[in-house]
Amino acid sequence: MSTAVTETYCGHCGEASSGEPSGVGAAPDGGTPTSDAHQSCAQRLAMEPPRYCADCRRRMKVQVTPLGWTAECSRHGKRES
């Protein structure tokens, strides 16, 4: 299973893993966001499949089944639980 914080893009919000999550404003001083900016995204990914490709941030086709999930990027292929 992919994780949000070790890839280029966050699987939950689709923003750069090194940047602020979607929906969070820029740091007040405009500086570099904190390294744990996607901590809440990572927590959410424990309870939901990734929606964005970690390599290219394309939205993926996601199929959840009772006992697993698959997430498919048109460019980078399929990931699964």
Add this chain to the structure above:
Amino acid sequence: MTTQAPQETTGYAILDTAREQVLENGIGLSEAQLLEVLELPDEAIPAALELAHEVRVKHCGEDVEVEGIISIKTGGCPEDCHFCSQSGLFDSPVRGVWLDIPELVKAAKETAATGATEFCIVAAVRGPDIKLMNQIKFAIDRINEEVDINIACSLGMLTQRQVDQLAEWGVHRYNHNLETARSYFPEVVTTHSYEERLDTCNMVKAAGMELCCGALIGMGETVAQRAELASQLAALEPHEVPLNFLNPRPGTPLENQGIMDGKDALRAIAAFRLAMPRTVLRYAGGRELTLGDLGTREGLLGGINAVIVGNYLTTLGRPANADLDLLVELNMPIKELQKSL
């Protein structure tokens, strides 16, 4: 000190009333009575849950019904249910996708292997078109050929002809939720009416299918509206009520709605059971977020007698084994399959 007889048992008059009215006589609480339950102080919650559990065991038995659900058509729905990430009207990250029949059959097999007796096929649509109905017919036939499990469907609003077709094809149960109280519904959905939902529910019952009609609480409704919803569901007399707690989804109008307080969720579980003593009351979406791991145990000992095993439609649930192991620990047998159709 002079005390009235009912208050000698719990100290909460509504629970003593419920013990006689619901537990002993099997008559669900009224809307006004349900509001009293929903407004009980925190220290009364264990007593409310204990009574709800007694009601469940007496009127439904010890068994717990296990079900798996799956989306055959995800996303792209034309409706605007404000809680739903599958609406095509919101800026949600959920993409449209169709599940093919072999994968559906595989999921049904996996679900049956957990001990589940129900497998619900869900589509994010206003109502099924001919293409979807044909897919459903094909899916039902393939599953029935290979898997021993009851098939349920949730395909939105139906015409009478579609109701009749699903019944003829052997659909055991049809899900169509009221979601919220009639008085709050226009705040949550504007593309169809409460009455349209009721129409489908009533047609399903009249056709002889079991009606599964659920609730989604924590959407900003008042406590009084929760009592109203429980009362309206009770009046509909569904076979099953799945109880969902809002999991605010990104991109939906309710994405910034706070997560429901766990104690309020437990009050709601007790209240729904005391409203509907004989109904299958199923733990559904959002319980992990609202109540955590401990909440599953509290609910199963507080009126719940069914669970959705594993994942939901677009989000993940507790691992199936976690719930199944808990049922063993609580000495609650899983309901066995009884194919009636």
